[in-house]
Amino acid sequence: MSDKTFQFSSITPTSFALEAHLAPYAAHSAESRGRSFEEKPPAARTEFQRDRDRIVHSTAFRRLEYKTQVFVNHEGDLFRTRLTHSLEVAQIARSVARNLRVNEDLVEAISLAHDLGHTPFGHAGQDALNECMRDHGGFEHNLQSLVVVDELEEHYGAFDGLNLCFETREGILKHCSHENALKLGALGERFLNRKQPSIEAQIANVADEIAYNNHDVDDGLRSGLITLDQLADVALWHTHYEAARGEYPKIEGRRLIHETIRRIINTLIVDLIESTSENLARLNPQSVDDVRDAPALVTHSETVAAQATELKRFLYKNLYRHYQVMRMANKAARVVSGLFKAFNDDPRLLPPAYQARGPIAEEFANDPRGSENASGSTQARLIAHYIAGMTDRYALKEYGRLFVIDDN
Template identity: 85%
Template sequence: MSETKRQIFVGTPTSFAMEAHLAPYAAHSATSRGRRYTEAPPTARTEFQRDRDRIVHSTAFRRLEYKTQVFVNHEGDLFRTRLTHSLEVAQIARSVARNLRVNEDLVEAISLAHDLGHTPFGHAGQDALHECMRDHGGFEHNLQSLAVVDQLEEHYGAFNGLNLCFETREGILKHCSRENARKLGDLGERFLTGRQPSIEAQIANVADEIAYNNHDVDDGLRSGFITLEQLADVSLWHTHHEAARSEYPRIDGRRLIHETIRRIINTLIVDLIDTTNDNLARIAPESLDDVRNAPPLVAHSEEVAAQAAALKRFLFKNLYRHYRVMRMANKARRVVTGLFGAFTEDPRLLPPSYQARGPVAEESANDAAGPTYNGSQARLIAHYIAGMTDRYALKEYQRLFVIDDN
């Protein structure tokens, strides 16, 4: 995707005033590398606040309410969804950003948008769709999130997508293969050269891991798929669980679980802030470019990183590979694979907007004429399936394959 149309900002009194407290190595909206399409500057908010607001109002963001984390949406009302996960990531990331004097609005925008491209049924759905797309360029949910904000959202008369700032788009693109990075121009350059994204993007990345590790413990205990007895062997859990019991001897049940998880999250956040501050003092970046040329700066201490990694291994073995989770994952793969096969065999089953009408240029002077799809029917099908919620995918599968006698 060409970046030649990018709008370069000069800054407004509003943005300078709102971001005057930021460190010199933070991302400042006034010096952003801009948007793909020229727009008048916002009033009463910064460019990154505008990005955050556009994400919250997007269709893809609303759909996250019915996209799974570990448990499929219909399995219970109290389990996390992609929406609640994104909100928890944003809360953690903003706390860290505030303490490091970097841009809270940018880190919030990245956090809220990072899962917009996730398929229904979590990683099982993503893996299935990637397999279906193996001969058509594969499927990466980070690239799909970028496609959502660059192309697939249809809210504005002048362009497709949300026309977000470069720094927000950069943060959304958490991972990218070298092959795809070459196609993305300067947005993918860092994956080829080994440079780093902004401090804000690094914070959102680590906050994502803090959030999902801890809420997966909570959901795993709530479901009964993991037990307190199993967790007693995990040092990060054991230390804070015993400290909570010592301070509050009479609490038990859900209150004790929540108190333990609260303490773990606090420990991870405080350690992240302290270690990152040490890294900043040692490297002493004086600009965002210095951050890009430095090694990763946002990190945990070795001790806490090892404890967090042990918790992650525990969850992989005992929750993500639990036989009941695996059964649902198997069903999810069948649903996604079945939908893809049916739509490939007969594209007339697709909504008209997802039926290819011959090659379409990726970018044109009149971008508002329609979605900037690349003309591949397989990619259009992937867009359609990736945008589904869990329950919509299940209903679509039933409509295609189940004969209802009622």
């Protein structure tokens, strides 16, 4: 992850035409802090559109189809995946960005890339891999998303990764530990100096929460792990559920649930736009740097923020901590931990492509004693990259290949 960037030298006709309507506090392609590797400007799109396109065509983006949020991929065809979640985040974020006259293309790029580094099996997989990596720098899925776009993608002859703009990379890095922020140069400065990212990154961040809270309600009801009776005590749900029943007395079942969730999402989006507009009017930022120096600008009103928090707490207690979810999370953690231990004990079990990415293959070829003499942290990080890139079903199959003797 290089800290050196090449800035863009001029405003292209395309970027001027497509971004002329943007507010002064928005991110403009021509004013980007640039890319790590210098490239010719795009002919028929802006720099942020190029970033979005590269993300959509990446291998890691395609894998999101088979990585899940709460439910493991094989548990049902209708539950959300990281891919459907990312698309929902992008749709919500673009709606907000359009109303605030900020850069929709940058918002979309960040939204589509924010989960590229997530492990299989959702947060259970992430927690398990972080525990495995405890003595080797830990594992942060936001930082892993940055590693994916900076290093691991292999699509271009001139550089590793996707060579995205600074602003897109900044938005992908939603959280970062102090230790890792120190290593990231300019990209880590805002975490050290307690500054904000661009308004586009802030929008993508809140859109992420809106999307996963509401689709987890939908998936939780579909699975039967939470019930309408339980949700009746949650103000945000109750208000819109009763409003939907009042306007359409005859609807029921899935149609009523969808109508309620649709209304909740709309309320959250409209409130976010109105509250953020008030923040912008009060603080009057005139540049991206003003946004970075200001408090968080993209916020809900106090009332709606409290209601959204209540919904989040309900989901944590009743869905994420449900015994059936916990059982699957326990299985997922065992799979991730088992894979890590097997590969760490003998990296020769790794696919050849991953052995060839570092010094591990040569060390093990020359030293039959294995990991005792290998570069421990380098080896562990290589294994973490491999496991984090797995889909749910690939991780399960890989676990079976390593530990299950099949007579067929």
